Amino acid sequence: MLGTWGFGGDRNYRLDKMSLKELVRAFFTHYAILVYIVLAVVSILLSYRFLLSWWQPVVGLVATAIVYPFAEYVLHRFVLHARFMYKTEMTAPVWKRIHYDHHQNPHDMSVLFGALYTTLPALIGISFPIGWLLAGLSGAFAAIAAAMIAFTFYEFIHCMQHLPYTPKNNFLRSIKKRHLAHHFHSEQGNFGITSNLWDRILGTIYESQRDVPRSPTTFNLGYTAEERERYPWVAELSASEAELERRRTGRGNERTAP
Numbered sequence: 001m002l003g004t005w006g007f008g009g010d011r012n013y014r015l016d017k018m019s020l021k022e023l024v025r026a027f028f029t030h031y032a033i034l035v036y037i038v039l040a041v042v043s044i045l046l047s048y049r050f051l052l053s054w055w056q057p058v059v060g061l062v063a064t065a066i067v068y069p070f071a072e073y074v075l076h077r078f079v080l081h082a083r084f085m086y087k088t089e090m091t092a093p094v095w096k097r098i099h100y101d102h103h104q105n106p107h108d109m110s111v112l113f114g115a116l117y118t119t120l121p122a123l124i125g126i127s128f129p130i131g132w133l134l135a136g137l138s139g140a141f142a143a144i145a146a147a148m149i150a151f152t153f154y155e156f157i158h159c160m161q162h163l164p165y166t167p168k169n170n171f172l173r174s175i176k177k178r179h180l181a182h183h184f185h186s187e188q189g190n191f192g193i194t195s196n197l198w199d200r201i202l203g204t205i206y207e208s209q210r211d212v213p214r215s216p217t218t219f220n221l222g223y224t225a226e227e228r229e230r231y232p233w234v235a236e237l238s239a240s241e242a243e244l245e246r247r248r249t250g251r252g253n254e255r256t257a258p
Contacts, residue, residue, distance in 0.1 A: 013109040015162040023163055027156055032113050035120075036148045036155075043145035050137035060131035060142030068150045071126055073198035077191040083222050092233035094118065100234060103221050106183045107162050113155055123147040150194075157194050181206065186215035 015023065027033055047057045079085075085095035098118050101111040124144055131143025160167070161176040175196060182190040189204045189212060190196065199205035206212045217224070228235040 014107050015109050015112070015159060016107040016164050018109075018163060020160070020163060020165050023159055026109065027159060030113065032116055032119075033152060033155065035116060036152045039120075040145045040148035040152075043141045043148065047138045047141035047145065050141065052136065052138060056135040056138035057142035059135035060127075060139035061146045063130050063134055063139075064127050064143045064146035064150065067126065067130060068147065069192065069195040069197050071122075072154065072193060072195070073191050073202075075122065076193070077204070081187065081191070081221060083227075086223055086227070086234045087231050089233045092231065093237060096234045096237055100221060100223065100238075103183065103187065103219055104238075109159065109162075112159060112162065114151075119151065123151055154194050161193070178205070178207070181209060182218075184218060185209045186212050187218045187221060188212070188215055 013026075018026070047060070051057065080095075080099040085091040086100070094115075097111070097115050101108070105111065124147070127143040127147035128140045130140075132140035135142070157172070157175070158179075160172070161179045167173045167176060175192070175194070178190040178196060178199075179193060186206070186209075189206045190199060191204055192199050196205050223231075223234060
């Protein structure tokens with residue numbers, strides 16, 4: 001199965017063509033997921049190494065569980081969907097890799113996963129200080145472990161939301177419906193992937209497509225033809241509009257390199 005859905009080469013890995021079983025096998029052989037799992041195990045061992053009291057890792061775990069949904073929402077809404085990143089030559093390639101490509105082709109598994117050079121600094125940079133301030137080094141490493149596990153869960157849920165599979169669980173089914181609306185109706189709401197708690201708190205949730213007007217920028221995130229002219233760096237790294245449409249519709253088997 002990995003030979004069919006593995007990563008690398010010039011194939012277009014379409015989640016909308018996978019079964020749940022195929023996704024599970026591909027998911028747990030992806031290098032990024034393996035990195036998160038290894039770092040979680042190492043962090044658990046380090047938490048035990050610096051353990052002074054049983055409450056330290058518990059505090060680190062609980063603190064991460066509380067902060068994670070908020071961090072997920074804030075980063076998705078105010079960083080991944082912010083337009084400032086494509087306006088400078090330095091950050092444009094990062095923005096293209098971490099979110100623009102995903103919205104251009106939401107079912108392409110090869111660009112769905114976060115890039116390690118962006119995810120690891122964010123995960124460690126948020127979780128370690130919180131755990132350390134509240135519960136010392138043991139709590140800090142427990143917090144990192146919790147962040148790695150939470151993000152692995154995030155990545156799997158995100159994959160499943162783009163899979164032609166209807167979850168039996170009502171909660172998973174509802175967040176999948178909202179996330180697909182975020183991609184195909186309006187990207188200006190439903191920012192939560194594993195939880196819509198902060199969407200509810202901050203008023204960005206919508207349950208039905210009738211609740212908000214259809215957005216003309218769901219696929220390009222505001223990087224329109226006019227913006228491509230003014231800020232060309234993402235465009236220079238991207239496929240043509242015709243090729244992007246081919247990828248979205250799944251026509252053809254070749255994947256043209258940008």
